[in-house]
Amino acid sequence: MEFTNKDSFFTKLQAGQGxxxxxxxxxxxxxxxxxxxxxxxxxxxxxxxxxxxxxxxRSRPNxxxxxxxQGLLWLRRVKQELGLLVTTEVATGRHVxxxxxxxxxxxxxxxxxxxxxxxxxxxxxxxxxxxxxxxxKNPVNPDLALWIGAIERIYNTGITDLAAIHRGFSSxxxxxxxxxxxxxxxIELKARYQGMPLIVDPSHIGGKRELIFPLTQKALDLGxxxxxxxxxxxxxLALSDAAQQVTPDALKSILARLQVRKATYDDAELVNxxxxxxxxxxxxxxxxxxxxxxxxxxxEQIGTYKKLNNVQVLQLERWKEIFRSRAxxxxxxxxxxxxxxxxxxxxxxxxxxKQTQILDRD
Numbered sequence: 001m002e003f004t005n006k007d008s009f010f011t012k013l014q015a016g017q018g019x020x021x022x023x024x025x026x027x028x029x030x031x032x033x034x035x036x037x038x039x040x041x042x043x044x045x046x047x048x049x050x051x052x053x054x055x056x057x058r059s060r061p062n063x064x065x066x067x068x069x070q071g072l073l074w075l076r077r078v079k080q081e082l083g084l085l086v087t088t089e090v091a092t093g094r095h096v097x098x099x100x101x102x103x104x105x106x107x108x109x110x111x112x113x114x115x116x117x118x119x120x121x122x123x124x125x126x127x128x129x130x131x132x133x134x135x136x137k138n139p140v141n142p143d144l145a146l147w148i149g150a151i152e153r154i155y156n157t158g159i160t161d162l163a164a165i166h167r168g169f170s171s172x173x174x175x176x177x178x179x180x181x182x183x184x185x186x187i188e189l190k191a192r193y194q195g196m197p198l199i200v201d202p203s204h205i206g207g208k209r210e211l212i213f214p215l216t217q218k219a220l221d222l223g224x225x226x227x228x229x230x231x232x233x234x235x236x237l238a239l240s241d242a243a244q245q246v247t248p249d250a251l252k253s254i255l256a257r258l259q260v261r262k263a264t265y266d267d268a269e270l271v272n273x274x275x276x277x278x279x280x281x282x283x284x285x286x287x288x289x290x291x292x293x294x295x296x297x298x299x300e301q302i303g304t305y306k307k308l309n310n311v312q313v314l315q316l317e318r319w320k321e322i323f324r325s326r327a328x329x330x331x332x333x334x335x336x337x338x339x340x341x342x343x344x345x346x347x348x349x350x351x352x353x354k355q356t357q358i359l360d361r362d
Contacts, residue, residue: 001155001193009106009133009161010197010225013048018263021226023087023199024251025051027241028064029071037233039078041248045255049106050075050084051228054099056240057091057112064239072102079103087135091119093126100130108135111167111204114150115139124153133161135199142169142182147189151196163197164189165228166219168205178207178244181215187222197225203244209235212246213254220260229254295347296354303355313355322348 013021024042029035029052039050052075056066075086087106090096091113099107113119114137127134134154139146151162166186168179190198200219202212216227232238235245246254265271306313323341330340 001152002160002195008197010163013226015046019260020220020224020258021049022047022255023049023051023226023228024231024248026053026232026238027203027230027245028053028056028239029067029074029088030239032074032077034233035071035074035078036081038231038248039082039084041233042231042251043082043084045248045252048085049087050078051087051108051230053240054088055091055095056089057110069098072098072104075104076102079105090123093122096123096126096130100132104132106133106135108165109137109150109154111137111140115141115143115146117146117149117153120150120153124157127154127157127159130157131159131161133163134159135163135165137165137167137201138169138186140170140179142180142185144185144188147185148192151193163199163226164193165199165201166205166224167201177205177211179205181205181218183218183222190223198223199226199228200224201228203228203230203241207244209244209246209250212244213257216254217258220258223263292347296350299351299354300358303358306355307359307361313352313359319348 010021013023015021024047026034026038035052038052042050052071054066054071054075055068056064072088075088078084078086085105087108088099088104089110090099090107091110096107109120109123113123136147136150136154139150147164151164154162164186166181168177169182169185171180186198190196200216202215202219203209206212206215212229216229219227229251230241230245231248231251232242232245233247235247236242238245265274303313305311322344326340326344327337330337
C-alpha cells in the first residue's frame, strides 16, 4: 500500500505544514440541539472536522445505542449552516449507504468492527466505486495484523485517503487506562505505512477526561498527525462515555497547552551531536546483545545439565527469584523496574524454549 500526503484530505485538515489536525464532537449525537450547540462552539475554535456517533454498537444490550438515521440529518445541518465537515462511524454496508446519501464527508470504522473481517469486507463492498476518506480504528484486541487487514480491505476498493485511529486495546488487568495504549503497535503501523496519517483517540484510551491532555501530548511527541477528542456541552449528562468527554472550553484549554515538536533537527551542530549519541547507543546495544549471547550460552549449559540429571525445565522458585531480584537491581540502577520485569519475561520464555529444545533431543 502506498500513501501520499500531497493533496490528501487529511493534509488539508492541518492548520499548517507539520501541524496536527483536530477532530472533535460528542461521543453520540443525542439531540439536534446538542449537536448544533457543540458544532457552533467547535467552529468558533477553528475545528474543521466534526464527529458524532449515530449508530453506537455497545458491548452489551439495553444501553444507549444511538439515535440512528435521524442523526444524519443533524450532521447535514451542521454542514449546511456552519460549513463544517462531518464524520460518523459505520458498522454495516447499510450504514455506509445511508451516510453517503446524506453527504457525510468522512467515515470511520470502529474497534468492534475492525476486529471482524466479515464486517469490514461488507463495508468495503459498499464502498466500491466511492471516493470518500475512511478512518480505521485499531481492533479491540492487540492484533496488528487485524488492523492492517481492515485497512487493506478498504484500500483494495481504490480508496487511498485512509487514516488509522489509535484508541487503545482492551485488557483484563486493572490499569490506569480504560484501554491500554500499547504504543509499540501503532508505532509499528506508522513505520510500515509512513504516508498514512495516524490519529490518537485519547478519550477512549484514557476513559477519563483528565487523561486526555497527557495522552495527546505523548502522541504528538511520537509524531502522530492528528487527534480525535470527544466533546460535549454537558459531559456529565452524556448518554454514553460521560467520564471521557470534555466541554468545548476544556478542549480549547487542552489544545492551547499542547506542544508540537519539530520532526527533525534544524541545526548542523545538533545533527552532529545527535549522531554521536546514536553511535554510542549502537555501541551499548552491541554490548547488550553480547551479554544476551553469553547468558543464552549459559542457559544451554544448564539445559544440558538438567537433561543429564532428568530434571524438569521450569524451576518455579528460580523464576520467582529472577523477577524479584532483577526488579530490585533495576531500582538500584535507576531503571524502570516494570520495564525490566517485562524484559525478563521475554528472556525467561526464550530460556525455557532453549532448554526444552535440549531436553527433547534424542
